[in-house]
Amino acid sequence: MVRDMSEHGTQSSRIKLINLLTGDSEFLEALRDSLTDIWDNLKVFSFYELRKTPTVQKELTTGEWNRFGEFIKMVKKMSALLHLRNELQVGIPRNHTEMVKFSSVADVDYRTVANHIGNCIKGIITRADNDEDNNKECGIDTTEVDERRRKGKRKRRRVIASRNNSESENEDEDESGSGTEGESGSPGSDSVDSSSESGESSGNDNGNDPWEIDKLGDRIKKKDKLDSNDWQWDSDCPVVDKSSSDETDDEEMQDAFNKLFFSAHGNRLDRRRKRKLKKFIGRRVKKYLEGRYGVGLARSLCFD
Incomplete structure (x- = not known):
């Protein structure tokens, strides 16, 4: 066998292989020790026969071969066993x-063999399930802080990129909305325009908060100032009454919210302002956002 194996590979590799397979090599001793450790931990079932088996013999008259010869034990007990530490010896x-x-x-002996093998398989499955549960718990408890930070940064970059794409698609609408509100002389629109055109994230610190709800316009008002004839309230948010609203009012409310939403350079709404928006913005604006920017983006940023 060594001679056949040595024919493959380069000359140096053949020489190395022959040296490793010599009788007193450390390589073979290490293999023997590792195999011993493996076999000692295995659970093995050894089944062997207890009765003799008739041998096959040719009939002189007919010339046929039949089992009517001498009865002998084909595989003796010592030959059937592997002599391992965890070996289970079962005579049939x-x-x-x-x-x-x-x-x-339904054979009794078949059930004996099947039950032993089945119990072994159940033990293996149980240990595998326990190992999997332990790995899940360890994976949760031992997560590195740096890895979680990197995942969070990648997620934030994806959200900002998708938000910037939405902003670029709606630049024309934002500019037209800012011009219309500039003519009306609304203090809220002036502060939003100055924050958008400056391009600086420090605009909120100067007192020009673009997220103030009372600066959005006539169609976005606080609950205590709402006209009961124009609005209906449910558990989620105000609903515009179709009898007292028209397309012009809806467009003004949508333009005002677009200016509010995209004026802070893509910064995510904090929890307090998200709750205020959820209270005072009607269902029509919500449907408009979901249809224009996608359900996922609209819900994750405004209506969660």
């Missing part, structure tokens, strides 16, 4: 031929 009261194939699943 059958001959060698009968052990190869049982008559039916």
Whole structure:
């Protein structure tokens, strides 16, 4: 075998292989020790026959071969065992031929063999499930802080990128909305325009907060100032009454909210302002945002 294996590879590799397979090499000793450790931890079932098996003999008259010869033990107990530490020895009261194939699943000896093997498989599955549960718990408890930070940064970059794409698609609408509100002389629109055109994130610190709800316009008002004839309230948010609203009012409210939403250079709404927006913005604006910017973006940024 060594001679056949040494024919493959380069000359140096063949020489190395032959040296490793010599009788007293440390390589073979290490393999022997590792195999010993593996076999000692394995659970093995050894089944052997307890009855003798008739041998095959040719009939002199007909010339046919039949099992009517001498009865002998084909595989003795010592030959059937592996002599391992965790080996389970099971004797079956059958001959060698009968052990190869049982008559039916209802056979008592078949059930003996099947139960032993089944219990072994159940133990393996149970240990595998326990190991998987332990790995899940360890994975949650031992997550590195740096890895979580990197994942959070990647997620924030994806959200900002998608938000910037939405902003670029709606630049024309924002500019037209800012011009219309500039003519009306609304103090809220002036502060929003100055924050958008400056391009500086410090605009909120100077007192020009673009997120103030009372600066949005006539169609976005606080609950105590709402006209009961124009608005209906449910558990979620105000609903505009169709009888007292028209398309012009809806467009003004949408333009005002667009200016509010995109004026802070893509910064995410904090929890307090998200709650205020959820209270005072009608269902029509919500449907408009979901249809224009996608349900996921509208809900995650405004209506969660």
